[in-house]
Amino acid sequence: MIKLNSKIYVAGHTGLVGSAILRKLRQKGYKNIITISRKKLNLKDQNKVFKYLKKIKPEFIFIAAAKVGGIYSNSNYKADFIYDNLSIQLNLIQGAYMSGVQNLIFLGSSCVYPRMCKQPIKEKYLLSGKLEKTNDAYAIAKIAGIKMCESYNIQYGTNYRCLMPTNTFGPNDNYNDLNSHFFPALIKKVHQINIKKLSNLTLWGNGKSRREVIFVDDIAEACIFFMNKKTKESLINIGTGKDFSIKQYAQIILKTIIPNKNIKIKYDLSKPNGTPRKLLSISLAKKYGWQAKMKLKESILFTYKSFLKKK
Ligand SMILES: NC(=O)c1ccc[n+]([C@@H]2O[C@H](COP(=O)([O-])OP(=O)(O)OC[C@H]3O[C@@H](n4cnc5c(N)ncnc54)[C@H](OP(=O)(O)O)[C@@H]3O)[C@@H](O)[C@H]2O)c1
Numbered sequence: 001m002i003k004l005n006s007k008i009y010v011a012g013h014t015g016l017v018g019s020a021i022l023r024k025l026r027q028k029g030y031k032n033i034i035t036i037s038r039k040k041l042n043l044k045d046q047n048k049v050f051k052y053l054k055k056i057k058p059e060f061i062f063i064a065a066a067k068v069g070g071i072y073s074n075s076n077y078k079a080d081f082i083y084d085n086l087s088i089q090l091n092l093i094q095g096a097y098m099s100g101v102q103n104l105i106f107l108g109s110s111c112v113y114p115r116m117c118k119q120p121i122k123e124k125y126l127l128s129g130k131l132e133k134t135n136d137a138y139a140i141a142k143i144a145g146i147k148m149c150e151s152y153n154i155q156y157g158t159n160y161r162c163l164m165p166t167n168t169f170g171p172n173d174n175y176n177d178l179n180s181h182f183f184p185a186l187i188k189k190v191h192q193i194n195i196k197k198l199s200n201l202t203l204w205g206n207g208k209s210r211r212e213v214i215f216v217d218d219i220a221e222a223c224i225f226f227m228n229k230k231t232k233e234s235l236i237n238i239g240t241g242k243d244f245s246i247k248q249y250a251q252i253i254l255k256t257i258i259p260n261k262n263i264k265i266k267y268d269l270s271k272p273n274g275t276p277r278k279l280l281s282i283s284l285a286k287k288y289g290w291q292a293k294m295k296l297k298e299s300i301l302f303t304y305k306s307f308l309k310k311k
Helices: 016-027 046-056 071-076 078-098 133-156 182-196 216-227 246-257 283-287 296-310
Strands: 008-011 060-063 103-107 159-165 167-169 200-204 213-215 235-238 264-268
Touching: 008 016, 016 167, 016 216, 046 078, 060 078, 060 216, 071 078, 071 133, 078 103, 078 133, 103 133, 103 216, 133 159, 159 216, 167 182, 167 216, 167 296, 182 200, 182 246, 182 296, 200 246, 213 216, 213 296, 216 235, 235 283, 246 264, 246 296
Parallel strands: 008 060, 060 103, 103 159, 159 235, 167 213, 200 264
Antiparallel strands: none
16 A cells, blocks of 8 residues: 555656656645656666665656557667567566565556557457557567566566556647547647638547557556555456447547537548457446546646647
């Protein structure tokens, strides 16, 4: 159980998920939170990470540091995705163990599950089929992280858990044109339609792929909730249990950000569609008493306001 003065290290505190964990921890009154910039500690540097963890000796670690990107960067920079993610998690998980850290949350992603997975996706479907080609390097790295946590729990009796969130959005997301996930990319496209007075929205692919999205505050709540909970399983899905097509999300974001405008949706079929459907089964998380609170339209508006502030 985390106490208000427990020493908590948040790795990746500047990112979408890490910054939300930091915000939530502060809101809840936790006082002894440690963060360090990439400039001061590159998490790919094993020696430095081991030394740092031995020096600060945290009691709890949230691993939200990773190389993350959308379909374009995942398929074009596979070497970076597999090397960076394997290094970061290897250094932090082994470093945590060597420093006596008993409790750790590692963030994975729903793309660890097979491309043609039975839906909704249960935790036990991991490694039951072939991965989606566009992000297999990233997924393999994340699966290695899951197996590391499981193996350390079995061999060393640690309490290292892996949360598998579905597509996440919120403040501090990445809006880079080539690098972002579909949801922030849609928010940015709709914004540009608004300011440039355009009349079409072009989607990558045919718009039919189905996705589940979750607001990042729910992910942060889940991280703290499961850090404070004993669970038998080390892998737990985090989602809302509902999905829509990319086209439906485009319509919802258009209606929320620029209501009363008639925008035509077009499709760029030269771009990949990705996995046809990704809906997580959230029955395990629910069994332990966790559930998302997200209200989609409110969360989109909140995110859009923070996007405008950062411009
Ligand atoms: N975004 C999603 O939709 C989503 C969905 C499911 C799961 N997740 C998981 O959640 C975790 C965090 O994702 P995110 O979306 O929050 O990513 P993000 O916004 O890109 O943030 C990544 C964080 O990691 C840090 N980082 C990356 N490489 C580093 C290095 N070599 N040394 C030190 N710090 C480094 C970044 O620091 P800088 O600020 O210095 O770059 C940043 O703080 C990932 O494990 C991801 O798989 C994300």
